Amino acid sequence: MSLSEFVGQLDALLEAAIEAFNLAHTEDALEEARISFLGAKSGRLKTVQKQMGSVAADDRKAAGQRLNEVKQLVQDAFEAACARVQSQSGGTAQPAIDHSLPGIAAPRGHLHPLTQTINELKEIMGRLGFEVAEGPEVEDERHNFDALNIPAEHPARDPLDNFYVNVGPAVPMLLRSQTSTVQIRVMESRPWPIRIISLGRVYRPDTADATHYPMFHQMEGLLIDRHVTMADLKSVLRMFASSYLGADVHVRFRPSFFPFTEPSVEADFWWNGNWVEFGGAGMVDPNVLSAVGYDPEEVSGFAFGLGIERLCMRRHNVTDIREFYRNDVRFLQQF
């Protein structure tokens, strides 16, 4: 074979290879073209190379040079094609995803159901104009009893029914047994009108069972102004209940007894065909108003209180109050 014939074959091969690589748009097609031209056993380059022996000895050096040049050019063309195909397919080709596999969750925490209930109560009462007031959990007897019209001999003051702090000869104090203490502190510290709620922990030495716990949460509301009547109380409770339950709700009063209100009532809501107990309420007792320096002839007011756990239990169908304080994350993560 003459040198020119050999070189002619090489040039034709180079042209064909470049075209084949350019036409390959997938990795598979490219691989096929690579084997066809650059394949180690029977690639076309290999076939041409084998014919070099038939070139005249004097021309072999020039033939070899050209062979290497073409080899390099084909290789370059192949790599350029590879880069092109890869950039087109966005990298190494991957199998299609199984989009039914689970997502990777970012850990998300949970608000305690009592906090969620408290937030809701605050929000509703806020819309009705009630601001949140706070007070200490360890209280003196004046705020927990005396000013609330609970005299010294009243059974509610029995040391066995309260968590009195061991203070030696100092002024007696106890863990508050109701959030009404905050009412007294607020009324003592500012003139009427007053429109507040207080929420927080209260303490009574009950044996823990499915419906009792020695620590629980209460919300108390207080409204003091001129011309405040029981009709206002009923209307506010109805607005509260309608907001909370999301429908027009009716309110019923049953007479009850609390030292710090007179008249005192239990309030019920008509909901789903039943009267549901809401909590205690009443008109602030004149003795309470006097105790904080208000004139009961000038102003009147109402107060109401409810147990937050009970409300939360009913809302979320929790049947045991102790669940709230077990802090089992399986429980907490349900809310």
Next chain:
Amino acid sequence: MIVSWNWLQDYVDLAMSPDELALRLAMAGLNHESTTDIGDDVAIDIEITSNRPDCLGHIGIAREVAVLWQLPLQVPNPQPPHGNSPVSELVRVRVEAPELCPRYTARLLRNVTVGPSPSWLVDRLNAIGVASINNVVDATNYVLMECGQPLHAFDYDKVKGGQIVVRHARKGEKLVAIDHRTYELDESMCVIADASSPVALAGVMGGADSEVSETTTNILIESADFAPLSVRTTARLLRLHSPSSYRFERGVDDQGIDWASRRCCELILQIAGGELADGCVDVVAVPRPTVVPVTLRYHTLKRILGIDVPPAKVEQILTALGLHQVQHDKSSITVSIPSWRRDLTREADLVEEVARVYGYDQIPEDVGVSMVSSRRSDADRAGAVLRDCLIGLGFDEAYTTSVVSKEWSDAFHAWTTAPALTVGTAMLRGADHLRRSLLPSLLAAKQSNEAAGNSRIELFETARVYLAEPNGLPQEPTMLGIVSGRGFFEVKGAILSLLQALHVGAKLKTEDFEDPFFTAGQCCRLTLAGNRFGFLGHVSDNAKGRFSVRSDTVVAELRIDQLLRHAVLIPQYLPESTFPAIRRELNLIVPESVRWSQLEETIQQAGGDLLSQVDYLETYRDPQKDGPDKKRILFSFTLRSDQRTLTSEEAELVTTQVVDVCRNDHQAVLLG
């Protein structure tokens, strides 16, 4: 209080059904518990609030029924026939403790035949759940349940000397009660004694010795008034609660005392025979204060209830309740108060009486309550941001109790050197210490979750701790407690996220801290703007062991008030620089003792006004190249001007300055 339907009929005509009765009573303040058929009778269980002891007997309930249905009430007027021997010659009563026993009466029945009660009596007691004992005891119980006045029948022949002494118990005195258990008495208790020793615990329980038995023939009937507080204390101390003590605790009707005594004697004569001695020994140790008439102004009714009640209706209601009009004009009514309604002393009390009988359903539920503005407190807003942020960081919110055991209380209390406050009554499982930190409670919550086999246990709680003050009420700062299975720096990072969420500008700093609760060298105290802010660290093996916590635990406790002080709830806009930033990384070899906080402060100062940000990247150690006790700190800083584009010469100048100052201050050597 359980009432028998048939029994009630003795005093008032019941034209309504038991269900109607129960509902109407409930709407007037006598809450309905349950209704049960018992034979041909119906037992209605009614809850009586503590201000209404007058309703702790059938007559009281019948009176309410009569008022609500406007029916006549028939109350018997017992006039038992008596013999000639005057009781004062047979029974002597001395009240030595007038403060415990304002009044004591005694009657004497002789030649009584103790035996079974007639069936009508057994049935009535049975209907209200009272077991029949014998005709005499049943008679006392019957009258108790009829009018609410407790009575006691003594075997007169067992009362030595025919003498009744009402006195304080003496220290060490004992009494075998009719439950045949022996009670040790103390001086706070009131006893009925004979000439030598106690025969009954006043108002609480009788003694076995003087109990009426089959062989008893002469009976002393006690009808008295005992001080509520003393009866309550005694009943509680001895755990001896009875229908009698229940009624004395709430106060009995002073004028019903003699009525009950006569009624009881009449009944005994009727069913057990015998003869009643003439008269009654009646010792009034402390006369009852005179009951003062009370005035109700009609405008007060309107002012409190929000509705008008016609004056004629008011008068009718009060009269039916036994409050008789003593004065009346256009604007008010003044009434006398019957002895059984000692709860009525003020105008407000009459307002309630009128309202509950007139009916709360008359009060509208749709009046226009005036609108006022209300503002959510900063504490509430910040608290919500704080909780939302913690939720986002993957923490679940816990609620743990405020009162803990001594062991938990002692486990960690770095917030105060003052001892924990304790309560006289334990809360749960002997817990009587007001907690000074949330961390022990949270560690215990982690343990219970581990025990339950739960995996991701990341908890936080916001609650108060109680730090004793030398005088007065304790401080109650609200804390944020965190218990986590993450690493120290991840929890620190969570704290930094909280600061960012609240836009706290003040700098969080750490200080060395040691406490057995934490692993040495793996914890710190946190400060915010120089104030004590919190604690953070790995829980020590020892503390983990005491709480039976198995896995590695990092905890933190922060003072929320400090967070609130520096929180910015309404962030203000600052224009961002429009000029490009230049970022440089530096790798410094510094002695092991140099802390990042020191280095950072130096860099901040050296960097001057152009320095906008310094970021720590990593620390590594290569003792072979750098020598012992050295570490390499890699960090970057960003330079930016809000006035111009910085040149690379300016950047080089700052870099050189930073390196120089770090070399001078911290023996830092620039690497590479």
